Amino acid sequence: MIRALFADARLRDWFYGYRAPERGPITLGQRRVYILPTRLGWLYGATLGILLVGSINYALQLGFALTFLLAGLGLAGMVHTTRNLARLTVSAGRAEPVFAGEAAQFRLYLDNQARFDRPAVLARHQASGAQVVLDLPPGAISEAVLSVPAARRGWLPLTRVMLETRFPLGLFRAWSYVEPEARCLVYPRPERSALPAPTPDTDAGTARAQSLGNDDFSGLRAYQLQDSPRHVAWKAVARADDMLTKQFAGAAGIELWLDWNRLAASLDSEQRLSRLAGWVLGAEQAGARYGLRLPARAIAPDRGDAHRAACLQALALHGIE
Amino acid sequence: MTTPHPLAPEQRAITPRDLAGLLASLVLVAAPHALRMPWWLTLVVLGLYAWRAHIALERSTLPSRWLVLGLALFAIGAVYLEYRTLFGRTSGIVLLVLFSGLKLVEMRTHRDAAVVAFLCYFLVMTNLLYTQSMPTALLMALALLVVTGTLVGLSAPRRPVSANLRSAGMLLAHAVPAALILFLLFPRVQGPLWGLPQDAYAGMTGLSDTMSPGNLSQLAQSDAIAFRAEFEGEPPPPRDRYWRGPVLWDFDGRTWRMGPGWLQKFEAPQGSGRYDYVVTLEPHNRTWMFALESVARLPVRGRYTSDGMVVAAAPVRSRLRYDAASLARAAPEPFERPASLRRALAVPEGGNARARALAAEWRRSAPSEPQLLLHAVEFFRSANLGYTLEPPLLGRDTVDEFLFDTREGFCEHFASAFVFLMRAAGVPARVVTGYQGGEVNYVDRIISVRQSDAHAWAEVHLPGRGWVRVDPTAAAVPGRVDAGLARSVRAGDPVPLLMRPRLEWLRGLRSNWEALAHRWNVWVLGYGVDRQRDLMSRIGMRDADWRQLTAAMASILGVFTLLLLAWSLRRLARPDPVQRAWQAFCRKLGARGVARAPNEGPNDYAERAAQRLPQAAAAIRAIAALYIGARYGRAAARERIAELARRVRDLQLA
Numbered sequence: 001m002i003r004a005l006f007a008d009a010r011l012r013d014w015f016y017g018y019r020a021p022e023r024g025p026i027t028l029g030q031r032r033v034y035i036l037p038t039r040l041g042w043l044y045g046a047t048l049g050i051l052l053v054g055s056i057n058y059a060l061q062l063g064f065a066l067t068f069l070l071a072g073l074g075l076a077g078m079v080h081t082t083r084n085l086a087r088l089t090v091s092a093g094r095a096e097p098v099f100a101g102e103a104a105q106f107r108l109y110l111d112n113q114a115r116f117d118r119p120a121v122l123a124r125h126q127a128s129g130a131q132v133v134l135d136l137p138p139g140a141i142s143e144a145v146l147s148v149p150a151a152r153r154g155w156l157p158l159t160r161v162m163l164e165t166r167f168p169l170g171l172f173r174a175w176s177y178v179e180p181e182a183r184c185l186v187y188p189r190p191e192r193s194a195l196p197a198p199t200p201d202t203d204a205g206t207a208r209a210q211s212l213g214n215d216d217f218s219g220l221r222a223y224q225l226q227d228s229p230r231h232v233a234w235k236a237v238a239r240a241d242d243m244l245t246k247q248f249a250g251a252a253g254i255e256l257w258l259d260w261n262r263l264a265a266s267l268d269s270e271q272r273l274s275r276l277a278g279w280v281l282g283a284e285q286a287g288a289r290y291g292l293r294l295p296a297r298a299i300a301p302d303r304g305d306a307h308r309a310a311c312l313q314a315l316a317l318h319g320i321e
Numbered sequence: 322m323t324t325p326h327p328l329a330p331e332q333r334a335i336t337p338r339d340l341a342g343l344l345a346s347l348v349l350v351a352a353p354h355a356l357r358m359p360w361w362l363t364l365v366v367l368g369l370y371a372w373r374a375h376i377a378l379e380r381s382t383l384p385s386r387w388l389v390l391g392l393a394l395f396a397i398g399a400v401y402l403e404y405r406t407l408f409g410r411t412s413g414i415v416l417l418v419l420f421s422g423l424k425l426v427e428m429r430t431h432r433d434a435a436v437v438a439f440l441c442y443f444l445v446m447t448n449l450l451y452t453q454s455m456p457t458a459l460l461m462a463l464a465l466l467v468v469t470g471t472l473v474g475l476s477a478p479r480r481p482v483s484a485n486l487r488s489a490g491m492l493l494a495h496a497v498p499a500a501l502i503l504f505l506l507f508p509r510v511q512g513p514l515w516g517l518p519q520d521a522y523a524g525m526t527g528l529s530d531t532m533s534p535g536n537l538s539q540l541a542q543s544d545a546i547a548f549r550a551e552f553e554g555e556p557p558p559p560r561d562r563y564w565r566g567p568v569l570w571d572f573d574g575r576t577w578r579m580g581p582g583w584l585q586k587f588e589a590p591q592g593s594g595r596y597d598y599v600v601t602l603e604p605h606n607r608t609w610m611f612a613l614e615s616v617a618r619l620p621v622r623g624r625y626t627s628d629g630m631v632v633a634a635a636p637v638r639s640r641l642r643y644d645a646a647s648l649a650r651a652a653p654e655p656f657e658r659p660a661s662l663r664r665a666l667a668v669p670e671g672g673n674a675r676a677r678a679l680a681a682e683w684r685r686s687a688p689s690e691p692q693l694l695l696h697a698v699e700f701f702r703s704a705n706l707g708y709t710l711e712p713p714l715l716g717r718d719t720v721d722e723f724l725f726d727t728r729e730g731f732c733e734h735f736a737s738a739f740v741f742l743m744r745a746a747g748v749p750a751r752v753v754t755g756y757q758g759g760e761v762n763y764v765d766r767i768i769s770v771r772q773s774d775a776h777a778w779a780e781v782h783l784p785g786r787g788w789v790r791v792d793p794t795a796a797a798v799p800g801r802v803d804a805g806l807a808r809s810v811r812a813g814d815p816v817p818l819l820m821r822p823r824l825e826w827l828r829g830l831r832s833n834w835e836a837l838a839h840r841w842n843v844w845v846l847g848y849g850v851d852r853q854r855d856l857m858s859r860i861g862m863r864d865a866d867w868r869q870l871t872a873a874m875a876s877i878l879g880v881f882t883l884l885l886l887a888w889s890l891r892r893l894a895r896p897d898p899v900q901r902a903w904q905a906f907c908r909k910l911g912a913r914g915v916a917r918a919p920n921e922g923p924n925d926y927a928e929r930a931a932q933r934l935p936q937a938a939a940a941i942r943a944i945a946a947l948y949i950g951a952r953y954g955r956a957a958a959r960e961r962i963a964e965l966a967r968r969v970r971d972l973q974l975a
Contacts, residue, residue, distance in 0.1 A: 072496030
């Protein structure tokens with residue numbers, strides 16, 4: 001029944017006090033900060049009850065003073081726990097694209113404009129359970145990185161994030177939900193396979209497609225995340241700090257068309273996208289000029305990081321946009 | 322959703338730092354108990370603490386649950402062996418202290434550590450069962466700070482200890498107003514909710530309902546305060562300060578007892594030399610309330626007995642404050658019940674033959690009872706009896722042995738012998754115990770009466786005059802009532818340290834301290850049903866019952882919490898002074914019809930405003946320049962900000 005109520009977006013928005021996703025920096029007003037006692041808080045309350053009964057029974061005035069001071073401490077603890085979260089400003093940063101199967105790195109910027117520090121603030125991604133605990137120094141912006149597993153290609157929105165704190169006494173738990181507008185582009189999971197033969201309509205059609213890729217070592221370039229570990233120049237790594245990748249000259253000067261329609265008919269569309277993504281990586285790595293042809297659009301042959309990103313984005317969003 | 326919650330206290334293992342904080346807290350709260358516990362149990366507790374510290378330092382594993390359970394059973398057995406009970410006050414507390422060590426040994430997580438911290442709060446309370454003095458309160462306040470700092474450290478493990486202690490101090494400071502509201506308004510009830518452990522009032526000292534040779538001199542070696550009295554105007558001279566306590570009628574040859582007594586309607590006597598005063602009586606677990614002889618106004622809760630005692634309805638188990646008045650020279654009250662007079666003539670059969678002979682001799686030679694009395698007083702004055710806090714032990718004939726053999730005694734010997742002689746001579750007499758004297762504190766003029774002022778004297782019933790006080794000790798040792806105990810007893814007697822005449826400077830220090838302690842007693846520890854009613858009627862809540870008090874308490878507390886919340890959030894909402902000044906400037910201009918457009922820069926806005934309000938153009942431009950300098954320039958100097966604020970304030974647009 002509750003669940004049914006929450007299916008209604010407007011009701012949910014009213015309940016949580018915001019409309020998702022939220023654009024721009026979000027400042028947590030106290031209406032959005034919820035607070036309840038923790039189990040320790042209840043235990044503390046029970047302790048106070050015993051102290052009170054003891055004070056009454058023995059007519060201990062200093063016992064009353066102690067009990068009430070501790071009660072006041074609980075009250076102050078509640079206020080301070082709220083304060084540790086309230087008026088915190090949250091904004092989302094850019095999340096670099098990842099491949100399906102990897103974890104998207106969502107960046108949240110927690111801006112503590114107060115003059116006091118806010119220790120032990122937990123940011124927890126509700127859907128995945130990704131979480132990080134931060135101590136926020138006064139007057140500074142701290143970065144929280146949430147590693148959210150990206151299972152499928154396309155846009156991965158950052159859904160609800162819970163911010164929670166139990167500081168200072170652990171007797172109360174204050175929490176708040178934010179849903180900043182942030183999304184991460186998820187490329188299809190690349191499938192490693194041999195590059196296709198250069199197509200007849202390329203200018204350099206004479207290249208030997210079978211030999212593309214791994215034969216003639218031509219030099220080193222900076223390592224990129226998607227490089228195969230087999231190509232890492234481990235000896236060079238041992239000498240220097242940077243990861244270097246062995247580059248092969250086999251495909252230099254070759255122009256390839258990576259074509260959706262020329263893939264085997266037995267592959268479904270996700271498999272095709274994976275195969276194409278793997279080819280994009282392979283072709284870029286091989287130093288080839290390559291173009292991408294999808295049912296709905298085509299990207300002219302080129303090379304370089306921007307071109308590779310454009311191709312992968314087209315693959316990621318195929319059939320979505 | 323199955324990932325462990327990093328803030329959940331069950332998840333986080335404790336660090337050596339948490340442990341150090343807890344050990345410091347435990348040492349602070351358990352140290353006063355350690356002094357009261359048998360030494361071997363103290364060693365067990367210290368051993369447990371040291372064991373846990375060792376485990377943390379060596380990173381070794383905690384003992385198994387079975388071992389801890391075995392140790393717990395051992396602790397229970399040990400406490401039972403020592404105290405023969407588990408449920409007394411002292412044994413229960415000792416058990417709690419032992420368990421604090423055991424809990425430490427099995428402590429793994431933040432949650433366990435928090436439980437130990439709560440236990441520390443509880444142990445603070447148990448200390449207050451023994452003493453509520455100011456030094457205890459200060460020590461416990463320090464303990465609260467350390468425990469709270471440790472608790473804060475549990476929630477913020479990466480924060481420096483100093484910052485956590487500062488947070489704890491701030492939290493406690495914020496707790497004080499709420500504590501004050503609760504303390505003043507929480508409805509007080511009289512008396513215990515249920516029966517207390519048997520030993521709950523152990524250690525309260527005071528006069529008992531019997532008197533035998535040696536028990537008063539024992540009491541007089543303590544300089545604990547029995548009660549304090551605050552006089553309106555000058556207090557009476559020391560010789561008139563007879564604080565009446567239990568009246569003893571029945572003698573068995575060794576011990577004087579009160580015997581049965583009757584309550585009687587109090588009728589104020591006539592007379593002169595009236596003193597009005599307030600007594601703050603320390604708890605002594607007996608019903609008597611002390612007042613100067615003769616009582617002229619009965620305390621509110623006091624009742625009056627037929628032999629002139631003031632008693633409370635129940636044993637005095639918490640500090641009691643009452644108003645009283647007395648007359649130094651009350652008119653005689655000659656009537657006494659014949660049955661009482663017969664009782665005041667009874668002497669045990671046989672024994673004390675020499676005293677009986679002396680009494681018979683007086684009877685023969687004195688024509689009247691006042692004459693006889695003079696004989697007796699003269700006898701005590703000239704008999705060269707010694708006054709000592711360490712009287713020799715007496716055999717069967719206590720009166721004879723004191724008067725004729727040992728010739729040394731304390732006031733109970735004098736009073737006992739005197740009353741015996743009077744009764745043997747046929748004059749009705751009785752023993753009165755109480756306190757005599759008391760020391761005026763030169764700081765607050767309050768008289769402190771100590772156990773060392775315990776005294777016993779006699780009353781004889783003379784026809785036509787009623788009961789008359791006779792102090793045989795004063796007759797034998799005239800200095801006792803004028804100069805006090807210390808100057809009267811033999812040199813070398815175990816007089817309480819501070820009663821010794823040489824230590825005047827120390828007594829000066831003590832006077833200051835006790836004046837402070839008295840305020841503490843009256844205003845903090847004495848805040849009971851009566852004081853609460855007093856305070857409430859003073860702020861306009863006459864006859865407030867618990868419902869009104871609770872309602873007032875809840876609403877004030879709610880308002881306070883909201884204020885605290887608003888205060889802590891307002892500090893966040895307040896923009897910096899530069900922004901504040903600028904906003905004030907925009908408001909001023911807005912009121913004159915020049916509102917700033919949302920996308921308008923400060924320069925454009927000021928220019929537009931200057932054109933619209935030419936008479937203030939220069940001031941407006943200056944403010945805008947200052948604002949831009951402070952806002953976007955290098956770090957703005959403090960004077961520039963102040964100048965900006967001042968110029969905005971002084972800006973005249975009309």
